Amino acid sequence: MSAADTTPDELKAILAAAATAATEWALRSAAERAAALTAVADALDAAATKLVPIAQEETFLAAGRLTGELKRTTFQLRLFAELLTDGGYLDARIDHADDAWPMGARPDIRRVLEPLGPVLVFAASNFPFAFSVMGGDSCSALAAGCSVVLKAHPGHPRLSAAVGRIAADALRAAGAPEGLLQLIYGTETGRDALLDPRIKAGAFTGSIAGGRALFDLATSRPEPIPFYGELGSVNPVFVTEAAAAGRGAEIVAEFVASYTLGAGQFCTKPGILLVPADSGMVEELSSAARPEAARLLNDRIHSGYLASLSGLLEHDAVDSLGATEGAFDAPPAPALTTTTASALLADPEGLITECFGPSALVATYRTDDELLAVARVLNGQLTATIQGEESDAVAPELVRLLAKKAGRVLWNQWPTGVSVTYAQQHGGPYPATTAPTSTSVGTAGITRFLRPVAYQGLPAHLLPAAVRDDNPLGVPQRVNGKLAGQ
Amino acid sequence: MSAADTTPDELKAILAAAATAATEWALRSAAERAAALTAVADALDAAATKLVPIAQEETFLAAGRLTGELKRTTFQLRLFAELLTDGGYLDARIDHADDAWPMGARPDIRRVLEPLGPVLVFAASNFPFAFSVMGGDSCSALAAGCSVVLKAHPGHPRLSAAVGRIAADALRAAGAPEGLLQLIYGTETGRDALLDPRIKAGAFTGSIAGGRALFDLATSRPEPIPFYGELGSVNPVFVTEAAAAGRGAEIVAEFVASYTLGAGQFCTKPGILLVPADSGMVEELSSAARPEAARLLNDRIHSGYLASLSGLLEHDAVDSLGATEGAFDAPPAPALTTTTASALLADPEGLITECFGPSALVATYRTDDELLAVARVLNGQLTATIQGEESDAVAPELVRLLAKKAGRVLWNQWPTGVSVTYAQQHGGPYPATTAPTSTSVGTAGITRFLRPVAYQGLPAHLLPAAVRDDNPLGVPQRVNGKLAGQ
Known part of the structure; x- marks a missing residue:
């Protein structure tokens, strides 16, 4: 009707x-x-x-x-x-x-x-x-x-x-x-x-x-x-080396739950996850259990989602990560793609873009400097998240850079689920708002x-x-x- | 230079x-x-x-x-x-x-x-x-x-x-x-x-x-x-019947001082004065002493001012009020023009416009309803002023209407001179800002x-x-x- x-x-x-x-x-x-x-x-x-x-x-x-x-x-x-x-x-x-x-x-x-x-x-x-x-x-x-x-x-x-x-x-x-x-x-x-x-x-x-x-x-x-x-927003998540080493498996499970919540149809869906290369997190993500396929809100969102996902997969620097069956079906099975931080830095416009639906891009980085460089090339975001340890030397500068780009900066939590409170801030520089x-x-x-x-x-x-x-x-x-x- | x-x-x-x-x-x-x-x-x-x-x-x-x-x-x-x-x-x-x-x-x-x-x-x-x-x-x-x-x-x-x-x-x-x-x-x-x-x-x-x-x-x-x-702003001033009857001469003197301050080159210059017809205020304004001509900020402002003033005087519903000698000289002598509230209501766009320099438009009204109607057709203003008496029956509705149109509403004061304070508001709906x-x-x-x-x-x-x-x-x-x- x-x-x-x-x-x-x-x-x-x-x-x-x-x-x-x-x-x-x-x-x-x-x-x-x-x-x-x-x-x-x-x-x-x-x-x-x-x-x-x-x-x-x-x-x-x-x-x-x-x-x-x-x-x-x-x-x-x-x-x-x-x-x-x-x-x-x-x-x-x-x-x-x-x-x-x-x-x-x-x-x-x-x-x-x-x-x-x-x-x-x-x-x-x-x-x-x-x-x-x-x-x-x-x-x-x-x-x-x-x-x-x-x-x-x-x-x-x-x-x-x-x-x-x-x-x-x-x-x-x-x-x-x-x-x-x-x-x-x-x-x-x-x-x-x-x-x-x-x-x-x-x-x-x-x-x-x-x-x-x-x-x-x-x-x-x-x-x-x-x-x-x-x-729109891609809501990047930055996993520090110490966090990956200490609780990589836990982060993987929480990340999958967050990016697939509501079939990924949240403006706060974590759309990019930055993980240390050689930390084993990519392998964990590749084999992590994902929830079942869920029908999207409507046909326009479904076709828009498939178009974004295909576009991303056609990018030279992007591959699928883990299971790909059903990603293009209706309803679409949750999907993951992967790239590197240096590719993000080389083509931020092409890779740091919202893909509204149940997928996310996992990017591997090699050094803290590379992580900070990604924070610097971000455009406006509703949220930006750090999965870190209190002793992380990179944390203060990362918080400072992300606060310039995002309306809400999270620490060891996930951006989906926006509580209605006195101190909530759901906004950010363009194109977030x-x-x-x-x-x-x-x-x-x-x-x-x-x-x-x-x-x-x-x-x-x-x-x-x-x-x-x-x-x-x-x-x-x-x-x-x-x-x-x- | x-x-x-x-x-x-x-x-x-x-x-x-x-x-x-x-x-x-x-x-x-x-x-x-x-x-x-x-x-x-x-x-x-x-x-x-x-x-x-x-x-x-x-x-x-x-x-x-x-x-x-x-x-x-x-x-x-x-x-x-x-x-x-x-x-x-x-x-x-x-x-x-x-x-x-x-x-x-x-x-x-x-x-x-x-x-x-x-x-x-x-x-x-x-x-x-x-x-x-x-x-x-x-x-x-x-x-x-x-x-x-x-x-x-x-x-x-x-x-x-x-x-x-x-x-x-x-x-x-x-x-x-x-x-x-x-x-x-x-x-x-x-x-x-x-x-x-x-x-x-x-x-x-x-x-x-x-x-x-x-x-x-x-x-x-x-x-x-x-x-x-x-x-821009015309900063209208509304003189109630009681105020005109009680202190018309005082209002005239203060108005002349305000609209000619700084040779009228203030964004808060009172550009329109609404006075009751038959209150004698028009005659008082016509004969009121005006300060001497003062040189304007620069040639562009001077020529812009003369163009606005000529345009206004060419309007069928507008006449000069009082002395006109020197109004178009360099430096320009302070000038006044006059019209009626009904003309303002008939052509608000043509008549309620900023004329940046030492002149103002005096408009006569016949009833409180007409005064309120003018308040309703105003566009966004930095200020709007009431010269009234506390017992004025029209005042509450007039304040309410003007607060919808202006950033600052004044009572028995003049808009020029914007104090820098904690509670100051210098703004207003477009085109004021x-x-x-x-x-x-x-x-x-x-x-x-x-x-x-x-x-x-x-x-x-x-x-x-x-x-x-x-x-x-x-x-x-x-x-x-x-x-x-x-």
């Missing part, structure tokens, strides 16, 4: 409603917004036994994985509800008037973050709950006080419609304005919506090509808008949909509550440069 | 040095960076009697104004040095591992803001100190830990060279890496530099056309980068040049100091979602 594209007339009405809803929603208190998000979480949890089977039918992901993903999604809604109650995300600042300010008398200025307006969210295919209709982008935009127009992913239309309906009903019942969350369908509709002046920000999770095209549209508008695209200064997972993601406004000399009754001296909301305030209470 | 354009070979060496300097500078402690900024401030203050006369010769701005601007510039450097010592700008977050985290066990994650890399700053003409070589953009980029390539403005080449030399010497003497601040000259050189992959962010203050062209370049790169352009979520004045401006990095599971000795449990820098840390100490 596929949903019919939203017509231009329908889109017109949807955008008008989104603008009205944004105005009303921005006026609601943080407590009202928090209650509405919690109501959506409760309603989705209550519908789990109905939603998970639909998701399974449409995406071929396992029921356990989908149940966990829904739990993550509703947890996320409740976490953002808490964030609203705390109010620290508002970055409330109060500067009292000060005649003795060294550059000259300063006026009374108060600054607080306010919602950007209607946000257009493009849903992803690989997380039908957590990065789709009520995923992290929608959640943080709604929490920020924005309305959301959600471009549904064609990979799971029935699930999108069901989640959209449940969420909209729950929002309505919680007193949220009509039109706060609306779904649209169709590629052209999404592009048209992105170009509409009422849309004030875009968010996207998907491929580099798709995300870049939308970023280009968003920045080409008469009024360019922020566009938060989370695109189109907005390196932001995150699409974790509570800091709310900042994407807020802009600062300063109020100079306003009487108390005209000020937003968050920057009033009596602080009726009890939010953290930075007063004259210092956090109050510190 | 004009400086020779930087050659492609020179630019190559400059960019290479900027990249090396960025790597070294990012490793320096906050204390070292603070000391270096303070050293620059001291050196510029010490050279005031030498620098101000050069600025006067090159810009025709008054000595008093320039002396104040230099004071602002060095104050700003010292304020950012303080900010570095405080460390709150790092937004340090620590989530300890938690097996009971509701969505599933969470790992140890620590997140901190780190420098983006070399920043290209385009200097402005109208603030030869405060928005030029060592202005707010350079200051916040250097404070953030980035190196700066500074595209000098051709309007004050000798001053640029002198400030650049003094600053670079002071930085060197304070132990900063070579190449931390370098000047380049020439429009083409600036464009070439912006397209270089080593440049990781751009900052600009100037015209809409110039800024948009650079924004388009920055976003069209293979690796698009953040581009913080502060462009190309980055509505940021500010180019005030301590929050440092965030433009930082990106978050999360560290997952790292041993303490590999973590940045700001996110270590022992907090050796004593920076504010948000631990498990709560600000430590609160």
Whole structure:
């Protein structure tokens, strides 16, 4: 089943409603917004036994994985509800008037973050709950006080419609304005919506090509808008000599589990593993047990995956590693390829590229200098991982180099599985994202949909509550440069 | 005198040095960076009697104004040095591992803001100190830990060279890496530099056309980068009926002082004044004393100003207001034009446009609804001002509408004179800026040049100091979602 594209007339009405809803929603208190998000979480949890089977039918992901993903999604809604109650995300600042300010008398200025307006969210295919209709982008935009127009992913239309309906009903019942969350369908509709002046920000999770095209549209508008695209990443893993020597077999087993998780359809899949040559790890990887073949999300992802894998295998410097049976079947059996670090350095563009599906490239290196050189030629990454020992001499420089290239640097852990927390950072320099200064997972993601406004000399009754001296909301305030209470 | 354009070979060496300097500078402690900024401030203050006369010769701005601007510039450097010592700008977050985290066990994650890399700053003409070589953009980029390539403005080449030399010497003497601040000259050189992959962010203050062209370049790169352009604004002022009745004469005098300040060459110049029809304010404005003609910054600004003013006067709905002698002379005498709110509503694009120089448009309105309607058709603004009385029934809705359009909303004050403080917000939706979520004045401006990095599971000795449990820098840390100490 596929949903019919939203017509231009329908889109017109949807955008008008989104603008009205944004105005009303921005006026609601943080407590009202928090209650509405919690109501959506409760309603989705209550519908789990109905939603998970639909998701399974449409995406071929396992029921356990989908149940966990829904739990993550509703947890996320409740976490953002808490964030609203705390109010620290508002970055409330109060500067009292000060005649003795060294550059000259300063006026009374108060600054607080306010919602950007209607946000257009493009849903992803690989997380039908957590990065789709009520995923992290929608959640943080709604929490920020924005309305959301959600471009549904064609990979799971029935699930999108069901989640959209449940969420909209729950929002309505919680007193949220009509039109706060609306779904649209169709590629052209999404592009048209992105170009509409009422849309004030875009968010996207998907491929580099798709995300870049939308970023280009968003920045080409008469009024360019922020566009938060989370695109592609190879998530390299660097195994030091000491780690390979000490726990090579364990690393191999964990790596196989990580790159094949969800049939390799994670933006954080470790796509390149750097191992010391002559450490025996290549042989271990070659013979390591791999999970069974699993069906991919849809035909386009399957054919795209096969094309990337074939392209890689046609590269002079790349060979298969271990079993190759079934790698090109449907469903595809997990596969491994191999090359050398010097080949990566000779052709980074050709070899350090995302291959979205159940395969990874194992590259052997000879010296720590070669390992550091690979870190230097990386482009932007969501994650970069070190499997090392605390005594590794190469570690400090490797951490420093990887922090320049990636949004998240891991030590002796695996990048798949992105916890939703206060300190999470899911982002990175292009092409990992189109907005390196932001995150699409974790509570800091709310900042994407807020802009600062300063109020100079306003009487108390005209000020937003968050920057009033009596602080009726009890939010953290930075007063004259210092956090109050510190 | 004009400086020779930087050659492609020179630019190559400059960019290479900027990249090396960025790597070294990012490793320096906050204390070292603070000391270096303070050293620059001291050196510029010490050279005031030498620098101000050069600025006067090159810009025709008054000595008093320039002396104040230099004071602002060095104050700003010292304020950012303080900010570095405080460390709150790092937004340090620590989530300890938690097996009971509701969505599933969470790992140890620590997140901190780190420098983006070399920043290209385009200097402005109208603030030869405060928005030029060592202005707010350079200051916040250097404070953030980035190196700066500074595209000098051709309007004050000798001053640029002198400030650049003094600053670079002071930085060197304070132990900063070579190449931390370098000047380049020439429009083409600036464009070439912006397209270089080593440049990781751009900052600009100037015209809409110039800024948009650079924004388009920055976003069209293979690796698009953040581009913080502060462009144009008309900074409308809304005078309520009660304010006009109560203190019309005072408002007129203050308005004239504000729109003619610095010969009207401020991005915060109040370019439109909305006054109640039949309030007598138009007559007061018509006969109000205006300051003497003052020479504009350069011939291009002068001819651009005359073109905008003529264009406006050719509009069917616009007339001159009061004295017109000398308005088109060199130097141009301050001028006023007049129209109605209904004309603004009928042709917002034609009438609500920046006219950079000593003139402003006075628009009469008949009802509060008309006043609110004008607020609704505004495009993005740096500032919007209300001259009102606390009892004004229109004020709450007017504040709300203006906060959606402007970065700073003022009450019974004037937008010219942007204090550098913790809560300042100098920004706004396009075309006020190309980055509505940021500010180019005030301590929050440092965030433009930082990106978050999360560290997952790292041993303490590999973590940045700001996110270590022992907090050796004593920076504010948000631990498990709560600000430590609160």
